[in-house]
Amino acid sequence: MNTTQNILSVVWTSFLVAGVAEGIFFTLIDPQLLYFLGEPVHFSTIGTYSIGFFFFWFLCLASSMVTCFLIRTESLSNDNQSTA
């Protein structure tokens, strides 16, 4: 499959889902109440939101990448037999 399209669909879908996750998570939880490695978070609120967003994004990215990897067709996985 086309590499650029693959990257786009992985990065973009995870971006969308991370946006939703960010919205839900921080609506329910006040960033000031969070603990980071046992210490109360001391970043600015915007900083916490931003870090949270990227955290969600990378998580979703990992999931999308695994999906992308697993849906590869047989012919792509069996590289040596791919020519008829």
Next chain:
Amino acid sequence: MAISPPPVVKPVVFAEQSLYEVHKKVYPRSVTGIYANARWLMVWFTQLLFYGLCWLPWHGRQAVLFDLVARKFYVFGFVFWPQDVIYLAVLLIISAYSLFLFTAVGGRLWCGYACPQTVYTEIFLWIERKIEGDRAARIKLDAAAMSSRKVLLRAAKYGAWALLALWTGFTFVGYFTPIKTLWSSVFSFSLGPWEMFWILFYGTFTYIFAGHLREQVCKYMCPYARFQGVMFDPDTLTITYDETRGEPRGAHKKGDDYKAEGKGDCVDCGICVQVCPTGIDIRKGLQYECIGCAACIDACDQVMEKMGTPKGLIRYSTEHAIASHWGWRAIIQHIIRPRVLLYAAVLWAIIFAFIWGIATKSTLRVDVIRDRAVLAREVDNGMIENIYRLHLMNVSEHTRQYQITVRGLPGIQIIGQTVLELPMEADRTLMVQVQVPPESGKKGAHEIHFDFKDVSGETPLVSEEAKFFLP
């Protein structure tokens, strides 16, 4: 008997089979007409709203501000707290149902006229056209070897795009950080690192999406483009090429009776393809790439006018209408169908509930919790006492005084403080003792009500139920 030649066997290649064809750059030709005007109207409307609303003041604060730091959303006179997330959810449901309704009636109206991707592409294309010229000039410039003129034009175009993109990013962040403070911190070079980051982030994506990716966003990235088909039915208005009228297509010679020659109305000028922002040929029928912008309708109508044939070879029509040669009256009659009525009914019900909810939203929030440590006790004067913890939250933008009373049992009364003053957007917890004479009820739990009255009369009365326990 003739021997048929052996079938030609084409070599089959299984290596790297792409689901997508190689991307060809689309050079949309400029178009004028009623639908192009409608789109520009939407561009102006949405962008005046977006670039302008954040500068609007409202009683000493920004009218629309999603204050993430304070976790409060200000929308004109309303303040939304995290507890109000239900309104956001309802707003999303309204948006979704509106999309269903519009799509069922008129196809991809959202994509063609209101989607930010369309709107920004339109603005970026306008800049491109002003600097580099229309389609033919742009194709020529792209193909031309690097020259000082080309460098200059490119620098001007990319520079103008970058400025607009930065302004867009700045405006976006201005909805989350007070924009006037943001503006002054830009000039005193004291912009926070995250603000700076998000301005550049949003700006860069605007630049890439509207400047370079354009129709690829609709084709490869947009989920709506993929599932909008399920909202279509044969009575949905879509941009349709009237095949029976147009075919067989071909050039018309001046003075010839093309109909006598068996030709259709389509002169095969290809302008409908040239104006298409996604680079498709609408004459091949409805395709998922079609964003419903109607540029081909405007373009074809102009050609038809020049040729002296009636307009509307490409027009908004429905599958049924094309098949049965319906006129406008029949098309409109078929727009009202169970699916549309259902979407509309659900939509109106939710909108009504939303408005009702917002209008009756109290600016006083109360929680009554019975103190569980002490179930009930008899005090010195023989009265029975229960203790309650009242949590009051004034979510209005004014200081308010609340009078607290209790009812539900004969002789019931609050001992101690019954008036509480709360500054704007503040909350307080109050422990209250409630006493009743022992003969006022049977043994067990009794329903009582606390009433919270705003002394100024601005807030409607709030009542909260609680249980009073008699031993």
